[in-house]
Amino acid sequence: MDKSPRLWTGFAFPGTAWLLALFAVPFYAVACVAFGSIDPIFRDAVPRWNPLTWDFSESKIIFSSLINGPLQGVAIRTIIYVVCAMLLSFLIGFPVAYFLARHAGKRKLMYLVLIILPFWVNYLMRMLAWVNLLSPSGLFSRFMNILGVHYNWLDGSPITVTLGLVYGYIPFLILPLYATLERLDWRLIDAARDLGANSRQAFRLVTVPMSKPGLFAAGVLIALPMSGDYYTNDLLSRSPSTEMLGNQIDFFLNASTQPQRGALLVLALSIFLLIFMSFYLRSTRQHARETTR
Amino acid sequence: MTLVASQSQRRARTSPLVFVIWAYIIWSLVPVIIAVIYSFNNGRSRTVWQGFSLRWWFTDPNASLWHDDSMRNAIFNSLVLSIATMLVVTPLGITLAIGAQRIRGRGSNVVQGLTAAPLITPEIVVGAALLITFTRLFTAVPLGFTAQLLGNVTFSLSSVVVIVRARLVSIGSSFEEAARDLGASRWQALRFVLLPMLWPSVMASLVVVFATVIDDFVITSFLSSGVNSETVPLRIYSSVRGGATPALNALATLLVITSFTALVIGLFGLSTWRKRHGERGGLRAALADVTQMES
Numbered sequence: 001m002d003k004s005p006r007l008w009t010g011f012a013f014p015g016t017a018w019l020l021a022l023f024a025v026p027f028y029a030v031a032c033v034a035f036g037s038i039d040p041i042f043r044d045a046v047p048r049w050n051p052l053t054w055d056f057s058e059s060k061i062i063f064s065s066l067i068n069g070p071l072q073g074v075a076i077r078t079i080i081y082v083v084c085a086m087l088l089s090f091l092i093g094f095p096v097a098y099f100l101a102r103h104a105g106k107r108k109l110m111y112l113v114l115i116i117l118p119f120w121v122n123y124l125m126r127m128l129a130w131v132n133l134l135s136p137s138g139l140f141s142r143f144m145n146i147l148g149v150h151y152n153w154l155d156g157s158p159i160t161v162t163l164g165l166v167y168g169y170i171p172f173l174i175l176p177l178y179a180t181l182e183r184l185d186w187r188l189i190d191a192a193r194d195l196g197a198n199s200r201q202a203f204r205l206v207t208v209p210m211s212k213p214g215l216f217a218a219g220v221l222i223a224l225p226m227s228g229d230y231y232t233n234d235l236l237s238r239s240p241s242t243e244m245l246g247n248q249i250d251f252f253l254n255a256s257t258q259p260q261r262g263a264l265l266v267l268a269l270s271i272f273l274l275i276f277m278s279f280y281l282r283s284t285r286q287h288a289r290e291t292t293r
Numbered sequence: 294m295t296l297v298a299s300q301s302q303r304r305a306r307t308s309p310l311v312f313v314i315w316a317y318i319i320w321s322l323v324p325v326i327i328a329v330i331y332s333f334n335n336g337r338s339r340t341v342w343q344g345f346s347l348r349w350w351f352t353d354p355n356a357s358l359w360h361d362d363s364m365r366n367a368i369f370n371s372l373v374l375s376i377a378t379m380l381v382v383t384p385l386g387i388t389l390a391i392g393a394q395r396i397r398g399r400g401s402n403v404v405q406g407l408t409a410a411p412l413i414t415p416e417i418v419v420g421a422a423l424l425i426t427f428t429r430l431f432t433a434v435p436l437g438f439t440a441q442l443l444g445n446v447t448f449s450l451s452s453v454v455v456i457v458r459a460r461l462v463s464i465g466s467s468f469e470e471a472a473r474d475l476g477a478s479r480w481q482a483l484r485f486v487l488l489p490m491l492w493p494s495v496m497a498s499l500v501v502v503f504a505t506v507i508d509d510f511v512i513t514s515f516l517s518s519g520v521n522s523e524t525v526p527l528r529i530y531s532s533v534r535g536g537a538t539p540a541l542n543a544l545a546t547l548l549v550i551t552s553f554t555a556l557v558i559g560l561f562g563l564s565t566w567r568k569r570h571g572e573r574g575g576l577r578a579a580l581a582d583v584t585q586m587e588s
Contacts (some may be wrong), residue, residue, distance in 0.1 A: 005479065007479055007480065007483075008391070008392050008395035008396045008397075009392065009396055009400065010392070011388045011389070011391045011392030011395070011396075012388075012389060012391075012392025012393055012396045012400070012404050013392065014385055014388060014389070015385050015386065015388060015389025015392070015393075015408070015450060015454070016389065016392075016403065016404050016407055016408075018385060018446070018447065018450065019407040019408065019410075019411070019447065019450065020407065022423065022426075022443055022444075022446075022447040023407065023410065023411060023419070023447055024407065025426065025430070026419075026422035026423050026425065026426040027422055029422065029425050029426045029429060029430045030421070030422045030425055033425050033429065045429075047429050047430075092313075092317060095310055095313045095314075096313060096314050096317045098310065099310040099311065099313065099314045100314070103310055103311070109576060109577055111314060111318075112577070112580060113576075113580070114318045114322070115317075115318070116580065116584060117321075117322060118321040118322060118325070119584070120504060120549075120552050120553060120556050121325050121549050121552075122507075122508045122525075122526060122529075122545065122548050122549060122552065123508065123510065123526075124508075124510060124526045124529040124530055124533070124545065125325060125328065125529070125545040125546075125548060125549055126324070126325060127533065128328055128529055128533050128541070128542070128545050129324035129325045129327060129328035130324055131533050131534065132327070132328055132331060132339045132340050132542075133324055133327065133340075135339075135340055137338070137340040137341055138340040139327065139340070154534075167320075167321075170321075171321070175584055220413075221413075224413060224414075224415050225415050225416065227415060228415030228416065228417035228418060229417075230417065231510060231511070231530060234530070235530065235533050235534065238534060246417050249417060249421055250417070253421055253424060253425075253515070254424075254515070259425065262421065263421070263425060266417075266418055266421045266422065269415070269417075269418060270414075270418055273414075273415065273418075277413045281413075
């Protein structure tokens, strides 16, 4: 298919127009509200549709607040929770995916089904399950009481929030990890072993470097939704002491009369994640280049 | 010789990781199973077991899932929203996938970029942006069902494109070229050769979209207009930390049953289709279809 006949342009048109109107334009609308003005009487945001008239005074306040002001705690907490949750997810997810790809043998299909199941259980159901277990009369709390641990799990505990994020998003890590490891050329690892590497060396020097782009992409893939998460926090903590960026966005847009601040935080989150995304795109492109070679 | 040796070594090393995977499976599934069990609790508590009953499912005349109007309303809203999204997004996604794969020239970059972007944008960003758009720019779109439908279509469009494009790549161009050589027009080759072959990806898309939308929380919540457009996830969210009865567990269980039913129907349909058309079939290929994973 050398040139692009009108038929294919016609096929691409409806979906592209849809995404332009309801994905690209909304981003612009966010910017227009973020850099707009505030109605002096009703305190509501008044968007400025012309970029030449954008007003950056409020954005300076919010961005400096995120870096070294009242919102600094929120920004730092978001990063710490997401990084910890990612590391833990890898710690748990990698061995699971590795086993599935390498050692599952004849039972692979059964394991695969069991690993995919939580993927299809509603996120809120999985959080509901933990709220029940962690509440003071819940099974897990009672079990921990027997062990001598008396801890209020559901009232502003950073541990619960981080573990909640791990529990919520780890299925989304394991599947791409498994897909990456599954595609590896395991003969190279066998070759390393035959050439005298012990299993640890083969893992460190062959398996990990080969699966790096996939690991990286999978990590970014869960870091993105984790960074914007607010409902895990709402359900498992409900305390200002564990609030993340997503909670602030939710608050400003849905519960307050300051949508401009919400819009600015959406922009801040997007810019922050854009850095992640560019890494992701670069690593997937690199990976594609390597695999098609 | 070496192959045999390394395989036996592999088997010997299996044991420690097998514990890890089972620990993971138990950790990921048992809490949910406990929540399901507590929906049959005879008492009002979601944490203290007081004997088995169907009270919160059927028998309680006011507070059971079967008789609670607001819960039934949420179930109805969820089903309508996911079926409507499924019907809108599937044709839109199929045409976009075909177009995006074949379009060349200047427009191509715009199409590729726009199709890829939603995949790496957190849901809260899309939800917040659409909320701002529908309340300040496209004010003709009322919050509630219409906005939720538009939002969910926007967010799930790219995943349909991913599924269909994977299938397009695996079909290749030879079938269409053969049809063209035999005198079919571009459109005829598409309509009578390519489209029928796309069927597995269409089925996979339907299942994936249905399950994503019925489980969706963020976009549906940002674009809701209160009780009228409350779906099951929204209902769970607003009552988890209150003093809700085990009827809430029953509601959540019903949601799980619904997505599993969709999954099973989809897997069954996919493997039947593959078998009938002589393609490499079985549960594993079907699983790969719905998890967007190459097997």
